[in-house]
Amino acid sequence: MNFLEHVAKARVLAPAGIPVPRAVHCGTPEEAQAAFAELGPCMVKAQVPTGKRGKAGGIKPANTAEEARARAADILGMQIDGHPVGSVLLEEQARIAREFYAAILIDTVGRRPLVLFSTEGGMDIEEVAATRPDALRRHRVDLDSGFDAAAARAMLSGLDLSGAEEQVAGILVALYATSGRIDAELIEINPLALLADGRVVALDCKLTLDDSAAFRQTDLAGSAAEEPMTDLEREGAANGLKFIQLDGDVGVLANGAGLTMTTMDVISHCGGRPANFLEIGGEAYTKSEAALKLVLSNPGVKSLVVNFCGAFARTDVMAEGVVTAWKRLAPDIPVFFSIHGTGEDEAVRLVREGLGQEPFDLMEDAVQAAVDAAHSGAHPAAQSQASGGAAR
Amino acid sequence: MIIYRQSARVLVQGITGKQGTFWTQKMMECGTRVVAGVNPKRAGEQHLGVPVYATAKAAMAESPFDVAVMFIPPAMAREAALDAIKAGARTVVILTEHIPARDVIAIHHAAARHRTRIIGPNTAGIVTPGEGFVGIMPGHNPNIFQPGEIGVISRSGSLGTLICLNLTRAGFGQSAFLGIGGDPMIGTTTRDALQAVDEDPRTRAVVLVGEIGGAMEEAAAEYAAGMAKPVVSFIAGRASPPGKKMGHAGAIVSGTLGSYDGKRRALEAAGVAVADTPAEIPGLLGAGPRDRLRQPAAHALSV
Numbered sequence: 088m089n090f091l092e093h094v095a096k097a098r099v100l101a102p103a104g105i106p107v108p109r110a111v112h113c114g115t116p117e118e119a120q121a122a123f124a125e126l127g128p129c130m131v132k133a134q135v136p137t138g139k140r141g142k143a144g145g146i147k148p149a150n151t152a153e154e155a156r157a158r159a160a161d162i163l164g165m166q167i168d169g170h171p172v173g174s175v176l177l178e179e180q181a182r183i184a185r186e187f188y189a190a191i192l193i194d195t196v197g198r199r200p201l202v203l204f205s206t207e208g209g210m211d212i213e214e215v216a217a218t219r220p221d222a223l224r225r226h227r228v229d230l231d232s233g234f235d236a237a238a239a240r241a242m243l244s245g246l247d248l249s250g251a252e253e254q255v256a257g258i259l260v261a262l263y264a265t266s267g268r269i270d271a272e273l274i275e276i277n278p279l280a281l282l283a284d285g286r287v288v289a290l291d292c293k294l295t296l297d298d299s300a301a302f303r304q305t306d307l308a309g310s311a312a313e314e315p316m317t318d319l320e321r322e323g324a325a326n327g328l329k330f331i332q333l334d335g336d337v338g339v340l341a342n343g344a345g346l347t348m349t350t351m352d353v354i355s356h357c358g359g360r361p362a363n364f365l366e367i368g369g370e371a372y373t374k375s376e377a378a379l380k381l382v383l384s385n386p387g388v389k390s391l392v393v394n395f396c397g398a399f400a401r402t403d404v405m406a407e408g409v410v411t412a413w414k415r416l417a418p419d420i421p422v423f424f425s426i427h428g429t430g431e432d433e434a435v436r437l438v439r440e441g442l443g444q445e446p447f448d449l450m451e452d453a454v455q456a457a458v459d460a461a462h463s464g465a466h467p468a469a470q471s472q473a474s475g476g477a478a479r
Numbered sequence: 480m481i482i483y484r485q486s487a488r489v490l491v492q493g494i495t496g497k498q499g500t501f502w503t504q505k506m507m508e509c510g511t512r513v514v515a516g517v518n519p520k521r522a523g524e525q526h527l528g529v530p531v532y533a534t535a536k537a538a539m540a541e542s543p544f545d546v547a548v549m550f551i552p553p554a555m556a557r558e559a560a561l562d563a564i565k566a567g568a569r570t571v572v573i574l575t576e577h578i579p580a581r582d583v584i585a586i587h588h589a590a591a592r593h594r595t596r597i598i599g600p601n602t603a604g605i606v607t608p609g610e611g612f613v614g615i616m617p618g619h620n621p622n623i624f625q626p627g628e629i630g631v632i633s634r635s636g637s638l639g640t641l642i643c644l645n646l647t648r649a650g651f652g653q654s655a656f657l658g659i660g661g662d663p664m665i666g667t668t669t670r671d672a673l674q675a676v677d678e679d680p681r682t683r684a685v686v687l688v689g690e691i692g693g694a695m696e697e698a699a700a701e702y703a704a705g706m707a708k709p710v711v712s713f714i715a716g717r718a719s720p721p722g723k724k725m726g727h728a729g730a731i732v733s734g735t736l737g738s739y740d741g742k743r744r745a746l747e748a749a750g751v752a753v754a755d756t757p758a759e760i761p762g763l764l765g766a767g768p769r770d771r772l773r774q775p776a777a778h779a780l781s782v
Contacts, residue, residue, distance in 0.1 A: 343636060
């Protein structure tokens, strides 16, 4: 889960002792106008969980209270990278001498936490790695030795930080300790600014928490930014189902992430376009009834392929849910099954007796039938959409 | 130990739970040597005919085991894995999905110190047809698994099951199924698994089932380039949109990293035949690759 800048600064950086500028979080232009009296000349910053807001015009200076109100009004009306701007952060203006970069992330290949520091702040770290590798330092943390001030100093040695070495080392150590405490996947301070008066402050912060650790970070997780989701995706999430709405017309119901992706691949290979990703693997295999409702609620769906290959997931339990839901919803689209694995005999019987359907032996054949049905759909609108898709 | 052998003694952590009980029965029916279980609240009891202990350490003292398999929820997985590692398990099979990343790092760190092989997390387990299985795979289903000469490696349990089913129908039995897990940080990588089946004398050819995300297929391709045994691959996720986690935490394409095209190119450059759909796999094993096998190994592994 991701966090807005003002939450990351107020809830994570400041409590860790990492300096941040004085700031006021505002939801309306009037609040921004009032905040100016407290802050003086300031920056008005859109609060959206994306890194592209500067270039999109989501960060503007304000030198009077009236300007603060007007800039806030402009920015609050914007959409940045698909995110409507819900609030702005007003921050005192900083006199920046230099910009650094600092981050703690999880190195999945090395299976360790990774500390990153660069003297070239304000730019993408990938770009720094490509163009200024000498400015970038990486430190893979060994869990036995941890990451203390000595390790931070060693990591920074040889870099010219204009006398801010001790402050930066202290910030890196605090950032590392905090990242572990809050189960961060990524904390990135870019830029970490050295000010004209010699102080080092975090001017921006990107924070991503490990979704799997939400159960023990309930306090902070409650302040996470809302994920951009369609209504159906939100409904799926509320039911504990990972549903991703796509723009195709062949609905997919399969168990397990790997088999679901493969079903989408075969739809595409057969000339069709998948309408969704939906995983009912793991413990979610008992939720096939709710899952089917979701798939069928997607207005683009013209046919459905149900592909079960049971290992942990029992196909009889999944088939029972599908048959029950199908009878209740009585959808006006064709459905094609392929069922194998744990519980397959009972599952095939349920589908045969409940829906009068004979499952296909090969999933490729079930998918081909579903793609053909979507293309030759009874609805004229569906037909043109489907043939348009095939032509691409 | 990566490939399951019937000589291995198995400890089931969480043996008394619903899933632990169900799958322990299936494992036993299949020939797996389950010697003990763990549940701190039921220590001293018998369950499914084997003793239950409070910890893996206590089990090791009285009922020595080689492999521990975990039916343990995410919040308790770190403690259970560290218990098994410190008890001296040679291999720990972690089925649990959604273990916090920091806990996974701690598990891998402890495993490295104790030289313990970790399979998973988020794996469906390992199967050796004719010998047994460890995990949550239908190892007991003869329509899916038959003894044979094909080594199958898969991140996904459901897709791996489908591939083995297709192989069995086409007359190809399996020497080993290695489920390695859908998490981004797994203990046994695709490359590690590939090396294990390459070194296994009973394996004649390999089916490598990968998926988008990460760089494990690329690393495996480097190894495959030096192999004499033929390798056929299928990579799931070609039609998946970038920037979205496709169920498995590891299955996400960001930028060019982890993309289908990159993986396919790397594998094909290493001489691996890549199937467009799962149904093509038996054909690729039966035609070109088998002929290639009969040729003298032009670039056999030199290390």
